[in-house]
Amino acid sequence: MEAMLYEKGVGNVRCRLCARRCVIADGKRGVCGVRENRGGVLMTLVYGKAASCAVDPIEKKPLFHFHPGTKALSVSTVGCNFRCLFCDNWSISQPDEIFGDPLSPEEIVSLAKRTGCRSISYTYTEPTVFFEYAHDTARLAKKEGIFNTFVTNGYMTPEAVEVISPYLDAATVDFKGSGDPSFYRAFCGVPDASPVFDALLEMKRRKIFIEVTNLIVPGGGDIKSPFLKLSGWIRDSLGAETPYHILRFFPSYLWSGSDPLPHNAMEEFWKMARREGLSHVYLGNMPGGSFENTVCPSCGNVVIERCGFEVLSLNLKGNACSWCGRALNVVA
Ligand code: SF4
Structure with missing residues (x-):
């Protein structure tokens, strides 16, 4: 099939x-x-070839503030x-050859309806x-x-954001090593992280709901100064109530040279982000603690209680805290 968004x-x-x-x-x-x-003629070689398709809790994306407690049909090529x-997904992100099961857009939408999914997430790769x-x-x-969400590294052009924006309701944009350019060059094979920031601003301008993740990779991606810089940028450019997920790293693929950070080191990052003024900071890949709950910034009560990807209780009236009535940055 002929690709979109190219010039001869x-x-x-x-x-x-x-x-x-x-x-x-x-x-x-x-690349x-x-x-x-x-x-x-630029052709896309993966149209209609699903490399994976599964029903997930939307919390797994992670999207904690977008229709919490609902199911998302997750699709990738x-x-x-x-x-x-x-x-984590190197077997499908870096394959030796193109593969996938035939699955048309119509079949994906029908599957989402049959499985009771409120959204379709374009994810995994x-x-x-x-x-x-x-x-x-x-x-x-x-x-x-049915809602649509991207789980993306954010390395999109503004033109791509513009074209998808009428249909895209939410995005989880994934930083690695706090967006530090030297980390992106050394660990991700990408010259510069600045397009990610530009894409985020374009998404915000086009009213796409945003959550941000940041994978803390020990041995290069766990440096405090870029972490503080990113936290401040999210606060000032996206808003202090933007959900921000700090993800604990586990060795995978070609990088097994460092162990996951201990819990107390992850909690230090959480505290730093909170001190920078972010209201909704979560620790990911650390199930079972209070760092997964959504707390009302006004009254301090737990609005959404979670364990892992499971929502245990939901104290919302529309998008407001049911304890004190304060409006929250939640789409419910
Ligand atoms: S610009 Fe990006 S999406 Fe397009 S061919 Fe290159 S790597 Fe692929």
């Missing part, structure tokens, strides 16, 4: 989906490995525009690289009253 050059094409903006010669593919120039050494598939599915889902 002399003897090549330029892809405009992600911030790499690959210039691709005839017969070659972009993501799933977009190919065939005689001057193979491919990614990053090369993270610690990727980077949805930007299967943009056309996500776009067509999201458009159909929207007509059926």
